[in-house]
Amino acid sequence: MKLTTALLGAACALSFAPAAFADRGTDGEVKFTFPQAVSIMNPFLSSGTKDVYAASLVLEPLAGFDADGNIIPKLVTEIPTLENGGISADLTSITWKLLPDLKWSDGSPVTADDAVFTAAYCMDPAGGCAQLSKFDSVAKVEAVDASTVKVTFTGPKPNPYTAFVGALSPLLQKAQFAACQGAAAPTCTDPNNMPIGTGPFKVTGFTVNDTVTLAMNENYRDPAKPAFASAVIKGGGDAEGSARAVMETGEFDYAWNTQIPPDSQASMTAAGKGEFVVAFGTLVERIEMNMTDPDPALPEGERATVKHPHPILSDIKVRTALSKAIDRQILSDVGYGAGGMPTCNVIPAPAAWASDNTGCIAQDMEGAKKLLDEAGWVPGADGIREKDGKKLHILYQSTVNPIRQDFQALVKDWWTELGVDVELKAIDPSVFFGGDAGSPDTFQKFYADVEMYANNSDGTDPETYLSQYQCVNAPSPDNQWQGENMNRFCDPAYDAKVKVLSTTVDVAERQKLAKELNDMVTKDSMVVVPLVHRGTLSAHSNTLGGVKINAWDSEMWNVADWFRVK
Amino acid sequence: MLTFTLRRLLLAIPTLLVISLVIFLLVDLAPGSPMSEIPLTVPPDVRRKMIEALGADQPVFFRYFLWLRQFFWVEPVTLFDGWFGTSWAGGEQRILSWQSRAPVFTIIGQRIPQTLTVIGTAYLVGILIALPIGIYSAYRQYSLFDQLGTLIAMIGFSVPTFFSGTLIIIIFAVTLGWFPTKYDTNLHVTDWASFVKQLQQMAMPVMTLGLANAAVISRYMRSSMLDNMGMDYVRTARAKGLTERVVVLKHVLRNSMIPVVTVIALGIPSIFGGAIITENLFGVNGIGAALIGAIHASDLPMVQTLAFIFAVLIVTFNLIADVLYGLLDPRIRYD
Numbered sequence: 001m002k003l004t005t006a007l008l009g010a011a012c013a014l015s016f017a018p019a020a021f022a023d024r025g026t027d028g029e030v031k032f033t034f035p036q037a038v039s040i041m042n043p044f045l046s047s048g049t050k051d052v053y054a055a056s057l058v059l060e061p062l063a064g065f066d067a068d069g070n071i072i073p074k075l076v077t078e079i080p081t082l083e084n085g086g087i088s089a090d091l092t093s094i095t096w097k098l099l100p101d102l103k104w105s106d107g108s109p110v111t112a113d114d115a116v117f118t119a120a121y122c123m124d125p126a127g128g129c130a131q132l133s134k135f136d137s138v139a140k141v142e143a144v145d146a147s148t149v150k151v152t153f154t155g156p157k158p159n160p161y162t163a164f165v166g167a168l169s170p171l172l173q174k175a176q177f178a179a180c181q182g183a184a185a186p187t188c189t190d191p192n193n194m195p196i197g198t199g200p201f202k203v204t205g206f207t208v209n210d211t212v213t214l215a216m217n218e219n220y221r222d223p224a225k226p227a228f229a230s231a232v233i234k235g236g237g238d239a240e241g242s243a244r245a246v247m248e249t250g251e252f253d254y255a256w257n258t259q260i261p262p263d264s265q266a267s268m269t270a271a272g273k274g275e276f277v278v279a280f281g282t283l284v285e286r287i288e289m290n291m292t293d294p295d296p297a298l299p300e301g302e303r304a305t306v307k308h309p310h311p312i313l314s315d316i317k318v319r320t321a322l323s324k325a326i327d328r329q330i331l332s333d334v335g336y337g338a339g340g341m342p343t344c345n346v347i348p349a350p351a352a353w354a355s356d357n358t359g360c361i362a363q364d365m366e367g368a369k370k371l372l373d374e375a376g377w378v379p380g381a382d383g384i385r386e387k388d389g390k391k392l393h394i395l396y397q398s399t400v401n402p403i404r405q406d407f408q409a410l411v412k413d414w415w416t417e418l419g420v421d422v423e424l425k426a427i428d429p430s431v432f433f434g435g436d437a438g439s440p441d442t443f444q445k446f447y448a449d450v451e452m453y454a455n456n457s458d459g460t461d462p463e464t465y466l467s468q469y470q471c472v473n474a475p476s477p478d479n480q481w482q483g484e485n486m487n488r489f490c491d492p493a494y495d496a497k498v499k500v501l502s503t504t505v506d507v508a509e510r511q512k513l514a515k516e517l518n519d520m521v522t523k524d525s526m527v528v529v530p531l532v533h534r535g536t537l538s539a540h541s542n543t544l545g546g547v548k549i550n551a552w553d554s555e556m557w558n559v560a561d562w563f564r565v566k
Numbered sequence: 567m568l569t570f571t572l573r574r575l576l577l578a579i580p581t582l583l584v585i586s587l588v589i590f591l592l593v594d595l596a597p598g599s600p601m602s603e604i605p606l607t608v609p610p611d612v613r614r615k616m617i618e619a620l621g622a623d624q625p626v627f628f629r630y631f632l633w634l635r636q637f638f639w640v641e642p643v644t645l646f647d648g649w650f651g652t653s654w655a656g657g658e659q660r661i662l663s664w665q666s667r668a669p670v671f672t673i674i675g676q677r678i679p680q681t682l683t684v685i686g687t688a689y690l691v692g693i694l695i696a697l698p699i700g701i702y703s704a705y706r707q708y709s710l711f712d713q714l715g716t717l718i719a720m721i722g723f724s725v726p727t728f729f730s731g732t733l734i735i736i737i738f739a740v741t742l743g744w745f746p747t748k749y750d751t752n753l754h755v756t757d758w759a760s761f762v763k764q765l766q767q768m769a770m771p772v773m774t775l776g777l778a779n780a781a782v783i784s785r786y787m788r789s790s791m792l793d794n795m796g797m798d799y800v801r802t803a804r805a806k807g808l809t810e811r812v813v814v815l816k817h818v819l820r821n822s823m824i825p826v827v828t829v830i831a832l833g834i835p836s837i838f839g840g841a842i843i844t845e846n847l848f849g850v851n852g853i854g855a856a857l858i859g860a861i862h863a864s865d866l867p868m869v870q871t872l873a874f875i876f877a878v879l880i881v882t883f884n885l886i887a888d889v890l891y892g893l894l895d896p897r898i899r900y901d
Contacts, residue, residue: 037859039663126619129616130612132612208666211751237848245747248740249746252748430862431598436598439597
């Protein structure tokens with residue numbers, strides 16, 4: 001009886017997951033194509049997601065996130081929590097235990113010293129580390145013993161899963177990067193391009209902004225993985241070309257970031273060689289309302305600052321009317337197809353953190369008109385509403401991007417129907433997002449009435465993201481126009497709640513607070529008008545198995561489990 | 567002739583210095599920031615520190631003189647060291663790309679071979695197609711062949727490569743499945759099979775660019791031939807009883823080549839410059855793709871260095887074209 005059960009079980013396992021029993025390196029090569037080519041394999045010096053994702057095949061953090069946003073151990077025995085004592089009772093430290101016998105791809109052992117070094121590397125003031133915020137409020141990182149890493153914070157830290165968690169803050173090998181700390185960091189071309197890691201693959205060749213070739217890591221901790229003997233990442237071209245190479249010609253197995261128009265998505269899927277997968281993270285395309293007056297007649301230094309409230313948009317009725325007039329479903333369908341869905345939230349995901357706010361989805365043109373009437377804006381002779389002899393005129397800016405220009409045109413139509421005179425402006429993205437304090441066209445300066453772009457929260461916990469809407473974060477001449485509160489939204493009740501959030505430990509309570517904060521900037525005040533919850537659209541070939549798209553970590557987070565469907 | 571060449575070379579030095587300054591200022595003053603591609607989740611103070619680590623916050627003239635020093639001293643010495651195993655450069659800072667933190671000249675070195683093989687072949691193919699078409703079209707002016715040649719040339723002239731390239735991809739890669747859409751840089755030609763593969767992956771970019779190149783050159787060839795066909799010396803040659811073959815190919819062609827050679831020579835720097843659109847479309851990691859990538863990322867050292875190298879090449883090939891004039895036409899001498 002026992003033997004039969006065991007045999008049956010074995011038979012079932014075999015029939016369900018033949019790939020799980022595939023030996024290491026038996027499935028040949030897996031080929032990736034990225035529309036933006038990989039520039040560097042060191043996430044700490046990278047300027048974009050493309051580099052972080054490519055590096056995630058090689059470099060690994062202590063812990064990562066799975067497809068649902070749950071934290072999972074990678075190089076450690078378990079996730080430290082308050083219950084298992086890994087997080088100190090006063091929340092000021094977290095202790096990680098490394099897996100036994102863990103090896104770098106060169107065969108040398110991974111020790112706690114590597115983690116201590118990685119922290120010192122990123123926190124070096126001269127190094128220009130791009131992921132410095134992952135080490136925010138870290139007081140020190142020490143090696144308790146060879147396999148125990150203790151991270152101490154400057155104060156209680158309710159969410160300690162920042163340093164060494166996720167693809168943005170992986171472990172570097174001390175031996176390889178020892179000479180690359182501080183000002184020397186950018187000059188270490190070889191280590192930056194060919195880092196030694198613990199991941200399923202190791203770099204064998206790197207051509208800047210073109211191709212990365214990788215081979216399986218013989219020292220990977222699971223002796224049966226990865227199934228692929230080698231990997232190659234080819235970069236460059238455009239999203240359309242990448243998608244075509246997977247979906248129509250079948251030259252590649254996986255294409256990251258294939259954001260293409262909905263009609264092309266449909267025609268490429270029809271070719272039958274692959275499928276599109278979407279990862280919905282926290283990226284939201286939104287219209288931000290300017291609460292201050294961007295009138296060019298105001299003197300420089302006072303324009304678009306809290307000194308002068310916006311003459312039109314300070315009225316919540318106007319803001320609500322503008323939001324009501326928009327049909328978010330149409331925007332999502334036209335712009336993103338499968339890669340988007342309408343939303344009313346700034347925090348649209350993970351589900352446990354997202355407010356159940358859906359009131360804005362249905363368009364309500366009549367309601368919007370009524371609100372403007374109530375606010376005293378009545379249609380003039382030319383159909384444009386006016387109040388006290390002033391026309392309802394709105395300057396609506398965004399970046400140069402075909403989808404955003406479509407959105408601008410659609411929204412302009414709806415607002416014109418409402419009786420608003422809309423002027424559109426499109427700015428080059430490198431200027432708009434460039435943050436140059438000397439340019440009038442940055443999104444921080446916000447010399448317009450409303451502006452549209454997309455922003456997202458980093459990771460699953462939105463505390464940092466929500467704290468951006470505090471009064472002090474408003475860009476102004478005093479802080480060289482730096483700061484993330486583009487709207488100059490200022491509500492003491494909001495700031496107080498953010499403070500409560502920063503000291504709350506209980507996850508359920510944090511989620512409740514996050515939802516309340518989300519509602520305060522969206523449906524309660526209409527300062528932020530969310531439009532579309534955007535996913536990352538990627539494509540993979542039908543012959544590639546094991547792909548589980550993930551918005552909370554690298555999309556290749558489980559590449560060790562990928563296999564060739566035979 | 568020698569003094570002329572020397573004078574031109576000396577004159578090129580101040581010209582190039584001014585060009586380098588103008589390029590530097592243009593690129594530097596253009597709006598945009600090397601940080602614009604960084605996700606918005608990176609906070610402003612971290613961005614500021616990253617800019618400081620790049621040295622991008624230094625005053626513009628400081629950076630210009632640093633670049634001059636690196637371009638004219640550090641890079642040549644490093645190259646010399648690389649050849650002869652010396653260590654004169656002493657680990658001095660080379661020109662580093664802001665985007666990839668790799669030396670700009672290493673990147674250029676990686677990319678030149680692809681550009682030269684693909685764009686160079688397309689140029690050569692273009693010339694080989696254009697010359698016979700131009701010659702025959704002129705010889706049989708207004709014939710069916712001439713009309714057809716004009717039509718194809720007009721198509722080559724007016725259809726942009728991003729359109730013709732995509733069309734070629736859809737026909738030859740998606741529908742027929744003959745050629746790959748992405749150029750494989752790691753392919754090394756070692757045997758017949760890999761050579762065939764190399765030809766396959768070069769076919770589509772060469773077709774796209776070859777059409778455009780052939781269109782331009784064939785028009786020049788045709789009009790130049792037409793100018794000469796009616797000349798007195800051609801009538802004389804015919805009166806002497808020379809065969810048509812000798813008249814056209816020896817007398818007319820040689821004289822007609824003068825302007826065409828200039829056009830061809832002046833087009834050579836553009837081979838090194840790569841083809842921005844075509845390279846991007848077919849995933850050829852050439853110089854053009856590097857340039858547009860660097861422009862998108864506001865990678866100033868890379869853009870500046872590439873633009874300046876193009877300037878050097880253009881000045882050089884202008885000089886070469888002038889010297890070639892003298893060789894082809896004994897009447898033109900610069901003494």
